[in-house]
Structures are given as C-alpha cells and as structure tokens.
Amino acid sequence: MYRFLLSRQWVILTLVGLVLIPVMIRLGYWQLHRHEHRVAQNQLIADNLDARAVPVDRLTGPGRTVAYDEMWRTVTAEGRYDTGHEVVVRQRTAADDQTIGYYVLTPLVMDDGRAVVVNRGWIPAGNDLTRFPKVPAAPSGEITVTGRLKRDETTGNSGIKDKKGLPARQVMLINSEQVAKSLSEPVLGGYIELTKSSPKGSGQPEVVPEPDHSGIGPHMAYAIQWWLFSAGVPIGWVILVRRELRDRAAAREAEPAPEPVAAGA
Known part of the structure; x- marks a missing residue:
C-alpha cells in the first residue's frame, strides 16, 4: 500500500523534510539566544545607568x-x-x-x-x-x-x-x-x-538620548514560529501521505470493472 513512498518524488520530499526539521529547530534556538541576549543587555543598561x-x-x-x-x-x-x-x-x-x-x-x-x-x-x-x-x-x-x-x-x-x-x-x-x-x-x-x-555653556549640541532598554524585540516570537514550522513538517508529510492514499483509492474505484469472459470463448 505504501510502495509509492519509494518513488523518486516521495523520496526527495521526505529527505527535504528531514533536512528542514533540524534547520528550523536550530533557527528557533538562534532566535531564542538573541532574545536572551537582548533581555540581559537591557538589564545591564538599566543597572549601569542607575549606578553611582x-x-x-x-x-x-x-x-x-x-x-x-x-x-x-x-x-x-x-x-x-x-x-x-x-x-x-x-x-x-x-x-x-x-x-x-x-x-x-x-x-x-x-x-x-x-x-x-x-x-x-x-x-x-x-x-x-x-x-x-x-x-x-x-x-x-x-x-x-x-x-x-x-x-x-x-x-x-x-x-x-x-x-x-x-x-x-x-x-x-x-x-x-x-x-x-x-x-x-x-x-x-x-x-x-x-x-x-x-558650566553648561550656551547653544550646545543636542544631547544624545540614553539607549532604549525597554523593548525585547520579536526574537522570542520568531523562535516559537520556527519551532512550530519544524513541528508542521512531519504533520504536513502525514497529511500528504493520507491524501495520496485517498486519491489512489478513489482512482481504483473509478476504474471500470473488467468485462466478464463468455463461456466457451
């Protein structure tokens, strides 16, 4: 029933999926590390600005x-x-x-x-x-x-x-x-x-504002997104297999029944 999985098309599709899963997981961790770095940097900025x-x-x-x-x-x-x-x-x-x-x-x-x-x-x-x-x-x-x-x-x-x-x-x-x-x-x-x-002096240049340390950016959302993508690959593969099986079953049912052979023919 699953012999079609050995076809060239399905072998390539499966291999691509197997490659994408670890790549997406790694990208998710990369975004997680960027999020952690941003949070730590924001805390460092806040602490140092408040220091004596x-x-x-x-x-x-x-x-x-x-x-x-x-x-x-x-x-x-x-x-x-x-x-x-x-x-x-x-x-x-x-x-x-x-x-x-x-x-x-x-x-x-x-x-x-x-x-x-x-x-x-x-x-x-x-x-x-x-x-x-x-x-x-x-x-x-x-x-x-x-x-x-x-x-x-x-x-x-x-x-x-x-x-x-x-x-x-x-x-x-x-x-x-x-x-x-x-x-x-x-x-x-x-x-x-x-x-x-x-002394301050008059007409001085515009003071550079302190660095923004309130936002954390979208990195955590991106990490979750990549991990959801990685989970979606095997789910999508299963859906495609089931659809292929359903289409093959429907094709077999649509085939005309063979003509009966007449006796003595």
Missing part, C-alpha cells in the same frame, strides 16, 4: 578597551576642552532617528595630563558636507563633564564603514585610537557620551 557615577579613569585608561560590563556606566571627568582637535562624526541621526547630522567629538584634557574623548552631542548637517560645519563653541576653562561610558566604535562592532578621503576633521567612527593620533597626550580608551556639564 565614578571618575572615568577608574573604568578605563590609555590603550584599554572598555569592558562590556562597564558600558553605559555614568562617569565624570574634569579638565579643559581641546577644541583645536575637535572633529565631527558624519551621518548620525538626531533623537528622531530621521534627521541626519554630525556628532561633535571634543578631547577633554584632564588635570593629570591625560585626555578623554567626549561626544558633546548632535548638530544638523547643513547644506555643504564638504566643509567643517559650524559647531557650537565648547565651554571654556575648567569643565566637569558627566556622561555614559562607551566602547570605541569599529567597523566590526558598529557595522559602519570607515571611509577614507573625508573632508578635514570629519570621521565616520567614534574611536579614541584615531583621535589619539593627532594628540600629544595619552588618550583613555572609549569615550564619554555627554549628559551634562558644569
């Missing part, structure tokens, strides 16, 4: 990579802005995630002679992208800055291509090693995403 502010040099130093667990920690630094080595970061969006502009990066030379990169915030791009934009003047004199500690951006961790041949004092990535090439002072690894400063 500490001096930036407690968490990083020259040539050091900011530890993942220390990202988004509130840090402070005191010193003077070095506006002569200020640069802007191209193709960054405002808080509405739609308007394109620049981030303003200004080194802060601390009292101990070391420097830390400060992302002072966002400004609109203007009409001429080939020129250094008009940047609001940084507060002068002794400054105390407070902000979120961030890791250096690279093409690998940000997905942003580090284009060459840009106009003077324009960059694609926020990277302390790149900034350090133009400074004589040792530069701390990572950078500070400014939230407030004292």
Whole structure:
C-alpha cells in the first residue's frame, strides 16, 4: 500500500523534510539566544545607568578597551576642552532617528595630563558636507563633564564603514585610537557620551538620548514560529501521505470493472 513512498518524488520530499526539521529547530534556538541576549543587555543598561557615577579613569585608561560590563556606566571627568582637535562624526541621526547630522567629538584634557574623548552631542548637517560645519563653541576653562561610558566604535562592532578621503576633521567612527593620533597626550580608551556639564555653556549640541532598554524585540516570537514550522513538517508529510492514499483509492474505484469472459470463448 505504501510502495509509492519509494518513488523518486516521495523520496526527495521526505529527505527535504528531514533536512528542514533540524534547520528550523536550530533557527528557533538562534532566535531564542538573541532574545536572551537582548533581555540581559537591557538589564545591564538599566543597572549601569542607575549606578553611582565614578571618575572615568577608574573604568578605563590609555590603550584599554572598555569592558562590556562597564558600558553605559555614568562617569565624570574634569579638565579643559581641546577644541583645536575637535572633529565631527558624519551621518548620525538626531533623537528622531530621521534627521541626519554630525556628532561633535571634543578631547577633554584632564588635570593629570591625560585626555578623554567626549561626544558633546548632535548638530544638523547643513547644506555643504564638504566643509567643517559650524559647531557650537565648547565651554571654556575648567569643565566637569558627566556622561555614559562607551566602547570605541569599529567597523566590526558598529557595522559602519570607515571611509577614507573625508573632508578635514570629519570621521565616520567614534574611536579614541584615531583621535589619539593627532594628540600629544595619552588618550583613555572609549569615550564619554555627554549628559551634562558644569558650566553648561550656551547653544550646545543636542544631547544624545540614553539607549532604549525597554523593548525585547520579536526574537522570542520568531523562535516559537520556527519551532512550530519544524513541528508542521512531519504533520504536513502525514497529511500528504493520507491524501495520496485517498486519491489512489478513489482512482481504483473509478476504474471500470473488467468485462466478464463468455463461456466457451
């Protein structure tokens, strides 16, 4: 009755189903791991944003990579802005995630002679992208800055291509090693995403909003979806087999009965 399963068509269909089941299960676990990572990251962001502010040099130093667990920690630094080595970061969006502009990066030379990169915030791009934009003047004199500690951006961790041949004092990535090439002072690894400063100064760039850590994304729903798909493969296979058997039975019933053979024929 089931000899049709050995036909070329059914062998291929069965093999495809056997391949799809583990692939879909694996995709489901991949989405589950992404969900777990998102939940853990949201918790880390929330905890670090709520943590007590500490001096930036407690968490990083020259040539050091900011530890993942220390990202988004509130840090402070005191010193003077070095506006002569200020640069802007191209193709960054405002808080509405739609308007394109620049981030303003200004080194802060601390009292101990070391420097830390400060992302002072966002400004609109203007009409001429080939020129250094008009940047609001940084507060002068002794400054105390407070902000979120961030890791250096690279093409690998940000997905942003580090284009060459840009106009003077324009960059694609926020990277302390790149900034350090133009400074004589040792530069701390990572950078500070400014939230407030004292004195504040007037007409300053738009402060970068804190990272969204409320949503968990659709990854769990996708995981369940893939697992339902994997369960549906054998169910669908059984349905197709039963349909094939039903169609073959109906075909046999529709065949005309053989003519009786006359006696003596």
